[in-house]
Amino acid sequence: MEAEYSPRAIEKKWQQKWAEDKLYRVDNHSPKPKYYSLTMFPYTSCDLHIGHWYNYVPPDVRARFKRMQGYNVLHPMGFDAFGLPAENAAINRGIHPYTWTMKNIENMRRQLESIGTVYDWSREINTCLPEYYHWTQWFFLKLFEHDLAYRGKAPVNWCSGCQTVLANEQVIGEGVCERCGTAVTQRDLEQWFFRITRYADELLQYEDIDWPERIKIMQRNWIGKSLGAEISFALDHPGVEEKEIRVFTTRPDTAFGVTFMVLAPEHSLVAKLTLPDKKTEVEAYVERSRRQTDIERLSTEKEKDGVFTGAFVTNKLNGEKVPVWIADYVLLSYGTGAVMAVPAHDERDFAFATKYDIPIRVVIASPEWQGGELDEAYIEPGTMVNSGQFNRLSSQEGAKAVSDFLAEKDYGGHAVTYRIRDWIISRQRYWGAPIPMIYCEKCGIVPVPEADLPVLLPEDADFGLTGESPLKRNEDFLRTTCPECQGAAKRETDTIDSFLDNSWYYFRYCSPHYDKAAFDPREVKNWMPVDIYTGGAEHAVGHLMYARFFTKAIRDMGLIDFGEPFKRLFNQGIIIKDHQKMSKSRGNVVAPDDLVSSLGADTLRAYLMFLGPWEQGGDWSDSGISGISRWLVRVWKLALEPYRVKGKTGEQAHTDLQRTTHQTIRKVTDDLEKLRFNTMISALMEFTNYLTGVKETGRVSDSAWKGALKTLLLMLAPTAPHFAEELWQKTEQEYSIHNQDWPVWDEEIAKDEEITLVIQVNGKLRDRITVQASITEDEALWLAEESHKVEGYLKGKDIIKKVYIQGKLVNLVVR
RNA sequence: GCCGGGGUGGCGGAAUUGGCAGACGCAACGGACUUAAAAUCCGUCGGAGCAAUCCUUGUGGGUUCGAGUCCCACCCCCGGCACCA
Numbered sequence: 004m005e006a007e008y009s010p011r012a013i014e015k016k017w018q019q020k021w022a023e024d025k026l027y028r029v030d031n032h033s034p035k036p037k038y039y040s041l042t043m044f045p046y047t048s049c050d051l052h053i054g055h056w057y058n059y060v061p062p063d064v065r066a067r068f069k070r071m072q073g074y075n076v077l078h079p080m081g082f083d084a085f086g087l088p089a090e091n092a093a094i095n096r097g098i099h100p101y102t103w104t105m106k107n108i109e110n111m112r113r114q115l116e117s118i119g120t121v122y123d124w125s126r127e128i129n130t131c132l133p134e135y136y137h138w139t140q141w142f143f144l145k146l147f148e149h150d151l152a153y154r155g156k157a158p159v160n161w162c163s164g165c166q167t168v169l170a171n172e173q174v175i176g177e178g179v180c181e182r183c184g185t186a187v188t189q190r191d192l193e194q195w196f197f198r199i200t201r202y203a204d205e206l207l208q209y210e211d212i213d214w215p216e217r218i219k220i221m222q223r224n225w226i227g228k229s230l231g232a233e234i235s236f237a238l239d240h241p242g243v244e245e246k247e248i249r250v251f252t253t254r255p256d257t258a259f260g261v262t263f264m265v266l267a268p269e270h271s272l273v274a275k276l277t278l279p280d281k282k283t284e285v286e287a288y289v290e291r292s293r294r295q296t297d298i299e300r301l302s303t304e305k306e307k308d309g310v311f312t313g314a315f316v317t318n319k320l321n322g323e324k325v326p327v328w329i330a331d332y333v334l335l336s337y338g339t340g341a342v343m344a345v346p347a348h349d350e351r352d353f354a355f356a357t358k359y360d361i362p363i364r365v366v367i368a369s370p371e372w373q374g375g376e377l378d379e380a381y382i383e384p385g386t387m388v389n390s391g392q393f394n395r396l397s398s399q400e401g402a403k404a405v406s407d408f409l410a411e412k413d414y415g416g417h418a419v420t421y422r423i424r425d426w427i428i429s430r431q432r433y434w435g436a437p438i439p440m441i442y443c444e445k446c447g448i449v450p451v452p453e454a455d456l457p458v459l460l461p462e463d464a465d466f467g468l469t470g471e472s473p474l475k476r477n478e479d480f481l482r483t484t485c486p487e488c489q490g491a492a493k494r495e496t497d498t499i500d501s502f503l504d505n506s507w508y509y510f511r512y513c514s515p516h517y518d519k520a521a522f523d524p525r526e527v528k529n530w531m532p533v534d535i536y537t538g539g540a541e542h543a544v545g546h547l548m549y550a551r552f553f554t555k556a557i558r559d560m561g562l563i564d565f566g567e568p569f570k571r572l573f574n575q576g577i578i579i580k581d582h583q584k585m586s587k588s589r590g591n592v593v594a595p596d597d598l599v600s601s602l603g604a605d606t607l608r609a610y611l612m613f614l615g616p617w618e619q620g621g622d623w624s625d626s627g628i629s630g631i632s633r634w635l636v637r638v639w640k641l642a643l644e645p646y647r648v649k650g651k652t653g654e655q656a657h658t659d660l661q662r663t664t665h666q667t668i669r670k671v672t673d674d675l676e677k678l679r680f681n682t683m684i685s686a687l688m689e690f691t692n693y694l695t696g697v698k699e700t701g702r703v704s705d706s707a708w709k710g711a712l713k714t715l716l717l718m719l720a721p722t723a724p725h726f727a728e729e730l731w732q733k734t735e736q737e738y739s740i741h742n743q744d745w746p747v748w749d750e751e752i753a754k755d756e757e758i759t760l761v762i763q764v765n766g767k768l769r770d771r772i773t774v775q776a777s778i779t780e781d782e783a784l785w786l787a788e789e790s791h792k793v794e795g796y797l798k799g800k801d802i803i804k805k806v807y808i809q810g811k812l813v814n815l816v817v818r
Numbered sequence: 819g820c821c822g823g824g825g826u827g828g829c830g831g832a833a834u835u836g837g838c839a840g841a842c843g844c845a846a847c848g849g850a851c852u853u854a855a856a857a858u859c860c861g862u863c864g865g866a867g868c869a870a871u872c873c874u875u876g877u878g879g880g881u882u883c884g885a886g887u888c889c890c891a892c893c894c895c896c897g898g899c900a901c902c903a
Contacts, residue, residue: 176899177900215822216822217821217822217823217897217898220821220822220898221821221822221898221899224820224821224898224899224900225899227902229902229903231903250903251902251903252903253902253903254903265903307901331901332901332903333901333902333903334901334902334903336902337902337903338902338903341903342903343903344903345903349903350901351901351903352903420902420903421902422902540897540898541897541898543898544898613830613831613842613843614830614831614843615830615831616831618823619823619824621830621831622829622830624829624830624844624845626829626844626845627829627830627843627844627845628844629843629844630842630843630844631843633843633858634842634843636858681830681831681832681842682831682832682841682842684842684843685831685832685841685842685843686841686842687842688842688843689841689842692842759838761837761838763837763838763883763884765883765884766837766882766883766884766885767884768838771838803883804883805883806837806883806884808837811837811838812837812838812884814837814883814884815883816883816884
């Protein structure tokens with residue numbers, strides 16, 4: 004009797020052997036076709052939980068499958084190591100972020116190794132090491148050189164919890180910090196920006212990539228392209244230089260219905276326009292909106308309010324004077340920060356006008372409109388009325404006609420506006436790559452020369468949260484000399500948003516230790532773009548959009564010749580427990596280390612893939628995993644307990660075995676291609692059950708049996724790498740199973756000889772008969788009508804129609 | 819409110835193009851083995867009914883010879899966005 008299946012013993016053994024043999028070393032110069040399989044690298048936190056495994060195991064299985072299929076597979080792993088959480092955790096524990104991060108990485112690497120992943124660890128990257136962030140800084144300089152990085156003052160998102168500025172993409176839900184949940188407020192600050200808006204239009208193009216519809220929609224919404232018109236309103240105000248205020252509208256067809264204008268409270272003209280007797284009220288309103296958090300300010304429940312400035316502008320289209328108000332429902336950051344208010348055709352304007360008793364004039368007639376007053380805003384398209392020469396045009400025609408007219412008269416014209424804002428990358432925190440810029444009194448903003456990179460992050464820092472970078476308090480760091488005039492100068496002390504680190508890591512994997520540049524262009528040409536990228540959907544408008552922007556930006560610098568980094572994107576679901584998200588506070592976290600030591604990595608790998616469709620996630624069940632354990636033990640016995648031919652071997656048993664084997668190869672291969680891991684496991688289980696029956700009856704030759712068993716082990720290898728390797732060795736096959744070819748199927752052999760013909764009467768199942776797959780329509784119909792079970796349903800009725808579906812069914816329609 | 823995804827046995831989930839609903843597994847129940855239990859093996863397992871048979875994929879309609887699958891209306895759950903002029 005062979006040894007029992009003991010995962011603990013075999014897993015360690017093989018992991019060591021594979022590492023010694025450098026089995027997973029990726030060769031850059033292989034003649035095989037390349038396949039770049041990328042999984043979003045983890046943020047360095049304390050521990051990997053079962054959710055991480057759910058992210059890493061299925062791609063690992065697929066990468067192993069692709070290797071066996073003959074591809075040269077790059078399936079690397081690394082760590083996203085800079086950023087606020089590490090710094091916060093380090094502060095809380097009173098240790099240095101570096102120490103904390105490196106300790107975590109060590110643990111995470113150990114955990115990732117323990118699950119039997121195929122990563123080539125010689126390619127590991129770590130974003131917080133100088134050999135990496137040297138090039139993050141270099142890219143910053145390149146973006147600056149190409150006018151894609153600039154310093155500017157703008158109202159920015161401020162998180163008082165993290166004491167730093169956040170990018171728009173890091174503000175989530177109703178305006179809270181994605182890291183700490185604190186309500187975000189606005190501050191006017193000088194910051195570094197990346198000009199992602201320059202790529203807004205190109206980012207809307209998805210023709211060349213295979214991405215989930217959902218992610219594309221989220222990005223489209225985030226970019227928020229709106230077509231409309233910009234319209235100039237004449238301003239003639241004592242003591243004010245500006246002679247116009249421009250607004251953006253998506254409804255130029257309503258321009259004759261403007262009865263007031265609203266400026267954002269922060270608009271630069273507010274102070275200049277406000278009449279002396281309105282000053283107190285206006286200033287109080289501006290002050291109040293400045294202090295509100297975005298949650299308060301943007302709450303849709305809040306009643307719209309505002310203040311009249313006392314000023315008027317003239318609508319150039321009809322010569323009417325309309326009052327200028329300020330209100331916080333108008334955002335400075337969108338359009339021109341000013342809107343023309345058309346209360347008859349906009350809900351917000353309607354509410355506002357009703358509240359302050361401002362006239363409401365209908366300029367778009369609905370088909371039902373009789374000329375009376377409106378009870379609510381009519382926002383649908385209609386026919387233009389009260390609009391001078393544009394009357395009787397439809398909204399659509401009118402919008403174009405009005406815009407054309409505006410352009411002709413130089414009153415404005417067609418315009419496009421985006422919701423997306425430039426990417427703020429300054430962080431007033433320690434744990435990040437220093438922004439490689441120098442401020443010189445004489446020369447102004449001077450980039451650090453490339454030769455001086457990296458600008459090292461000093462080890463000693465005082466992490467107290469003050470709202471300013473801790474680097475500012477480090478004199479050795481702060482004081483420097485100007486690269487241009489050699490005079491005394493100061494360094495930029497803010498650090499780079501870690502989203503830049505992870506916007507280019509997949510380029511680094513191609514040549515992870517290259518020290519002459521961020522990447523070796525030949526290796527990038529060899530490996531990029533990524534063939535499949537897998538990870539969580541939460542990165543839809545953050546990381547995934549930044550990475551696309553980054554790739555397009557460096558393409559335009561001539562560094563690469565493609566604009567999309569990830570050909571195919573796939574988002575896995577999340578794994579839950581007892582219908583709830585796993586979290587420490589709920590106490591329902593499944594700890595993988597314990598499961599590995601009790602059940603084994605292979606069992607856990609197979610179970611994670613079995614519990615549900617990968618894109619949907621699934622419900623973790625402690626008892627469910629025992630089904631996988633039992634299955635693997637059954638396979639173990641099937642392979643190791645001797646096979647005995649019983650009686651005469653039969654031709655039929657042999658063809659059956661061949662057919663089932665080839666059908667299983669087809670199913671498993673297809674499921675792996677389509678990332679349908681749960682049904683792949685089912686198919687392997689069915690095949691196991693089938694082989695158990697074959698073994699019991701013993702009607703196939705010893706060699707046929709061995710062949711089928713070998714195929715089963717090969718198909719198991721990606722899922723259960725240690726288990727399959729052990730059985731491969733025990734059945735005296737050549738090491739290593741992971742270097743074998745993936746089995747292929749023959750469509751002819753996989754073909755069914757016999758089929759079950761379904762007989763229906765009026766669409767209801769009445770009989771099934773087993774027939775040759777080659778049956779003709781006439782034979783099938785004849786058999787159906789002759790069926791004993793069907794007889795009763797046909798008695799006394801006329802068959803008015805006979806439906807025959809090749810190889811499937813007969814439906815007799817009777818009356 | 820808008821945009822995605824989803825709703826199938828006690829549970830997780832299967833079901834190419836509209837063609838045998840419930841694969842595979844868990845749990846449960848019955849049996850074998852055992853002094854006993856665990857493990858293992860064999861069997862049953864959507865509901866009603868003694869049975870023939872009938873009912874059954876969130877609800878209600880529709881198209882079709884035939885609907886889990888397509889169309890219309892609605893309900894519920896999950897995720898995202900939400901004053902964007």
